Amino acid sequence: MRVTFKVYRYQPEVREDPYYDSFSFDAEPTDRVLDGLNHIKWHLDGTLALRRSCQHGICGSDALRINGVNRLACKVLIRDVGSKITVEPLMGCEVIKDLVVDMDPFFGHYRAVLPYFMNEEAPPDRERIQSVEEREAFDDTTKCILCAACTTSCPSRWANPGFLGPAAIVQAHRFIFDSRDRGAADRLSILGERSGVWRCRTIYNCTRACPKEIQITKAIGEVKRRIVDDRS
Numbered sequence: 008m009r010v011t012f013k014v015y016r017y018q019p020e021v022r023e024d025p026y027y028d029s030f031s032f033d034a035e036p037t038d039r040v041l042d043g044l045n046h047i048k049w050h051l052d053g054t055l056a057l058r059r060s061c062q063h064g065i066c067g068s069d070a071l072r073i074n075g076v077n078r079l080a081c082k083v084l085i086r087d088v089g090s091k092i093t094v095e096p097l098m099g100c101e102v103i104k105d106l107v108v109d110m111d112p113f114f115g116h117y118r119a120v121l122p123y124f125m126n127e128e129a130p131p132d133r134e135r136i137q138s139v140e141e142r143e144a145f146d147d148t149t150k151c152i153l154c155a156a157c158t159t160s161c162p163s164r165w166a167n168p169g170f171l172g173p174a175a176i177v178q179a180h181r182f183i184f185d186s187r188d189r190g191a192a193d194r195l196s197i198l199g200e201r202s203g204v205w206r207c208r209t210i211y212n213c214t215r216a217c218p219k220e221i222q223i224t225k226a227i228g229e230v231k232r233r234i235v236d237d238r239s
């Protein structure tokens with residue numbers, strides 16, 4: 008099938024303002040949008056800048072706005088988005104070049120929620136035992152690949168760039184509800200501040216955007232409830 012990619016370009020070294028380039032070529036309906044972008048990069052315009060690595064929905068590096076929706080380019084088939092495909096960088100982020108955005112603020116918010124196991128107690132002789140039910144409490148949020156599709160689709164984050172955002176809360180949730188961890192109070196204190204969970208207005212954009220189908224709004228609700236319960 009003949010496809011036309013309309014691609015956002017920003018090349019500050021040659022042109023001050025952003026613009027769009029169009030590329031038409033033949034592709035298979037079962038090709039992924041990332042295959043099309045790679046075709047452009049390798050055969051039509053080597054100056055196109057984009058991030059990608061694993062090509063299998065694992066690394067989270069190729070989240071882009073595809074026909075206006077945040078998605079992983081390596082997970083979207085061309086037949087599912089049609090022959091006219093507009094590809095733009097994630098919203099609410101500073102564009103460095105073309106489809107590459109500055110991810111430092113995103114990862115800064117990730118680090119702010121202490122996204123690692125915390126437990127100063129001496130380890131038992133064997134592993135720290137956990138029941139099936141205890142593991143289930145945070146199973147969903149272990150799936151996050153830090154692609155930022157959720158955080159960059161959040162209107163509350165667009166309006167308040169200081170908002171930690173859904174991805175950081177998902178990462179915090181993964182440890183707050185881990186029965187082996189002892190850092191929940193520290194994380195809940197951070198998430199209870201002005202830039203934390205109360206900036207969430209339950210819009211659900213994050214849940215719709217997540218390529219791993221994590222129930223993000225539900226997880227944020229569980230963190231909110233935990234903060235309230237711990238205060239009462």
Ligand code: SF4
Binds near residue numbers: 150152158177218220
């Ligand atoms: S929660 Fe989902 S959308 Fe958000 S960063 Fe993780 S994998 Fe990506």
Ligand code: FES
Binds near residue numbers: 061066070081
């Ligand atoms: S290239 Fe790794 S998730 Fe798409």
